[in-house]
Amino acid sequence: MDTKCPQCGSGNTGPSFIFDYDRDDAGRVIARNPFFVCAGCEHTWQVETVMVVAQPFDPDDEEAINAFVEAVNREVLDAD
Numbered sequence: 001m002d003t004k005c006p007q008c009g010s011g012n013t014g015p016s017f018i019f020d021y022d023r024d025d026a027g028r029v030i031a032r033n034p035f036f037v038c039a040g041c042e043h044t045w046q047v048e049t050v051m052v053v054a055q056p057f058d059p060d061d062e063e064a065i066n067a068f069v070e071a072v073n074r075e076v077l078d079a080d
């Protein structure tokens, strides 16, 4: 995934958090327009994209949402 920081141009970025998500019948998480954060300048911005993560979680469980973010990070690393 090519998601560069719009502020400093760094490629050292990753998913930060998500407000809009669903789970499909297979238990995958469909995340719409996630927020990314830059590790260089800590700028946060929203990316107009849809990410699918094959890891079920309980949307009411904050710890599980953190696990979701870690899972998305792995997805991004795998895509490189």
Ligand SMILES: [Zn+2]
Residues within 6 Å of the ligand: 005, 006, 007, 008, 009, 010, 038, 039, 040, 041, 042, 043
């Ligand atoms: Zn940056």
